[in-house]
Amino acid sequence: MTEPRIVLVTGASKGIGRACARAFLNAGDKVVLAARSAEELAGLAAHAPDRALAYPCDVSQPEQVDGLFEAIAKSFGRLDVVFNNAGISLPATEIADIAWEDWRRVVAVNLDGAFLIARGAFAMMRAQSPKGGRIINNGSISAQVPRVGSVPYTVTKTAITGLTRTLSLDGRKHDIACGQIDIGNAASDMARAMTEGVPQADGSIRAEPVMDVTHVANAVVSMAQLPLEANVQFMTIMATKMPFIGRG
DSSP, X not given: OOOOOEEEEESTTSHHHHHHHHHHHXXXXXXXXXXXXXXXXXXXXXXXXXXXXEEEOOTTOHXXXXXXXXXXXXXXXXXXXXXXXXXXXXXXXXXXXXXHHHHHHHHIIIIIHHHHHHHHHHHHHHHSSXXXXXXXXXXXXXXXXXXXXXXXXXXXXXXXXXXXXXXXXXXXXXXXXXXXXXXXXXXXXTTGGGGTOEXXXXXXXXXXXXXXXXXXXXXXXXXXXXXXXXXXXXXXXXXXXXXXXXXX
């Protein structure tokens, strides 16, 4: 019988992260649930108390991320998969009207946090025996075709693509694979506005189709289940009829 994998999911308290954490648990994995909301994490962990570790953590804080990896090492001794998912956005706002504090808040979570989680995971996967593992970064289709008024979110998600490509190179000699999933209009808290109406490139406000978040979770688990000799480098999963192909 194959040993269950040790999986870390950040931003696990809601939306895409929560759906992915549930999917990994349903697949029989042991899952470390990281997010800022201790109460929501505890509720999720209660569904599989023997295989879930809830660890409240702000990924933008280096000392908290260090504590997270120390807890993983103490509880499980290794780490096989990371879904580097935690992220936030702002309402559509032109760059001239974005406060420095709001810019820094998005960069701190989306970019600093992704770096800190990837750094900790890489170090642990490189040092463990047998070494290796897989890091899956949550990018965004906004990095390919941005939305109106999305400077902080789009810039950080574009940087994630650079992180993914570099980790893929640096990880080769350590059997660390890195891939990225770019998601469009999954039905989560962040995407609720899509169903109510969001700014379009032509200046109009229109509602957009969304897809069930479980489709994203199934895709992430599928990426994670590959042997380390194979890798989904980039995957785009999106609501079929959303304005992405020809967004402008």
